[in-house]
Amino acid sequence: MSAILTLNAGSSSLKFGVYQVAEEPGLLLKGQVENLGPLARMKLQGGEAWDIGPADHAVALHEILKAIEPALDGRVVMGVGHRIVHGGKTYGDPLILTEEILAKLRTLEPLAPLHQPHNLAAVYAAQKEFPESVQIACFDTSFHRHHPFVNDTYALPYKYYEQGVRRYGFHGLSYDYITSCLRRDWPELYKGRVVVAHLGNGASMCAIKGGQSVSSTMGFSALDGLPMGTRCGQLDPGVILYFMAQGMDANEISNMLYNDSGLKGLSGISHDMRTLLESEDPHAAQAIDYYVFRIKRELGALSTVMGGLDGLVFSGGIGEHAAPIRARVVGEMEFMGLSLNAEANAAGETRIGTGPVEVLVIPTDEERVIARAVADALLV
Ligand SMILES: Nc1ncnc2c1ncn2[C@@H]1O[C@H](COP(=O)(O)OP(=O)(O)O)[C@@H](O)[C@H]1O
Ligand SMILES: CC(=O)OP(=O)(O)O
Numbered sequence: 016m017s018a019i020l021t022l023n024a025g026s027s028s029l030k031f032g033v034y035q036v037a038e039e040p041g042l043l044l045k046g047q048v049e050n051l052g053p054l055a056r057m058k059l060q061g062g063e064a065w066d067i068g069p070a071d072h073a074v075a076l077h078e079i080l081k082a083i084e085p086a087l088d089g090r091v092v093m094g095v096g097h098r099i100v101h102g103g104k105t106y107g108d109p110l111i112l113t114e115e116i117l118a119k120l121r122t123l124e125p126l127a128p129l130h131q132p133h134n135l136a137a138v139y140a141a142q143k144e145f146p147e148s149v150q151i152a153c154f155d156t157s158f159h160r161h162h163p164f165v166n167d168t169y170a171l172p173y174k175y176y177e178q179g180v181r182r183y184g185f186h187g188l189s190y191d192y193i194t195s196c197l198r199r200d201w202p203e204l205y206k207g208r209v210v211v212a213h214l215g216n217g218a219s220m221c222a223i224k225g226g227q228s229v230s231s232t233m234g235f236s237a238l239d240g241l242p243m244g245t246r247c248g249q250l251d252p253g254v255i256l257y258f259m260a261q262g263m264d265a266n267e268i269s270n271m272l273y274n275d276s277g278l279k280g281l282s283g284i285s286h287d288m289r290t291l292l293e294s295e296d297p298h299a300a301q302a303i304d305y306y307v308f309r310i311k312r313e314l315g316a317l318s319t320v321m322g323g324l325d326g327l328v329f330s331g332g333i334g335e336h337a338a339p340i341r342a343r344v345v346g347e348m349e350f351m352g353l354s355l356n357a358e359a360n361a362a363g364e365t366r367i368g369t370g371p372v373e374v375l376v377i378p379t380d381e382e383r384v385i386a387r388a389v390a391d392a393l394l395v
């Protein structure tokens with residue numbers, strides 16, 4: 016008997032899935048270590064959750080390997096699928112990792128410092144733990160690889176585009192999953208113009224037309240676009256020049272933009288939307304206002320790119336669970352044909368709009384997209 020393991024290192028979590036090998040992989044166990052930092056928690060799908068104390072990605076992986084043993088129940092892990100956040104301009108489709116490819120992926124670490132090093136560390140750990148398994152990379156950038164040039168470039172000297180300074184876009188495994196749900200359950204909408212808002216600790220939005228990514232709010236790195244838990248989102252590059260002129264070096268600037276900005280930096284309270292929504296501090300309200308403002312701005316821009324909007328889908332930790340954020344976005348975009356069914360939104364239903372633009376909440380499942388890719392590789 017054999018099994019598939021999936022590992023998905025996000026910026027605040029390490030998510031995993033264990034599946035039976037099949038064309039449509041059969042789920043055996045799913046869970047995550049969330050809130051990485053001093054107070055991390057292990058959570059298994061279906062309820063069980065426990066504190067594991069301080070945990071970085073390495074400790075989380077160790078805990079996960081312990082937690083999956085009963086689910087494996089003697090099955091041999093034949094394939095481990097990894098979310099690899101950055102594939103650069105070379106890598107798109109899922110592939111079996113070799114030392115040579117891993118070396119190339121390591122060169123992309125500076126472009127995604129909150130993810131890529133942890134993604135690759137998980138590959139080495141899995142190779143050691145399951146020596147008979149193949150390691151499959153599934154790239155977060157892949158869904159966006161076919162953007163039209165105008166959505167793929169910056170207005171820099173062209174040689175930098177050729178060097179790979181491009182708008183890659185991320186959260187592609189999540190968008191891929193949501194698109195597969197639309198194709199199955201909302202076939203008319205699937206053919207139309209949809210904006211998906213993946214609002215997790217990292218956050219981006221994507222314009223998807225006829226099932227294809229047209230434009231994403233994220234670009235060269237996972238910093239651009241929406242403000243996030245600790246990342247700044249869209250920023251005038253002049254601000255970076257100003258910091259440099261003040262004597263800050265690249266590490267200091269990077270640390271500020273990736274770790275100390277976004278909801279955390281603006282509120283001075285927390286990176287976690289739950290804490291901000293509960294807070295009465297006016298700085299929490301200001302950070303939420305900015306968050307909602309940017310989502311609305313991007314929704315307008317992405318709709319324009321597609322020539323209109325047929326549906327908006329919320330996903331990711333905040334998109335799936337923060338009803339007040341959804342209510343504000345939808346309520347403040349009525350002029351574009353969005354309208355909220357407040358009861359359905361508060362009750363956590365899938366369909367929360369009253370039309371004419373469809374508004375949906377679809378929980379993402381990056382693990383399933385990864386598991387399908389591993390099954391494809393194992394069953395050839
Ligand atoms: N009930 C909730 N209300 C508001 N925000 C929530 C809620 N549950 C989770 N979140 C937010 O979701 C974030 C985690 O989202 P997730 O997509 O799992 O993260 P990651 O980017 O690490 O994959 C948390 O940081 C938290 O801000
Ligand atoms: C790319 C990215 O920001 O991922 P996550 O939301 O999982 O941190």
Ligand SMILES: [Mg+2]
Pocket residue numbers: 025026215216217
């Ligand atoms: Mg994530």
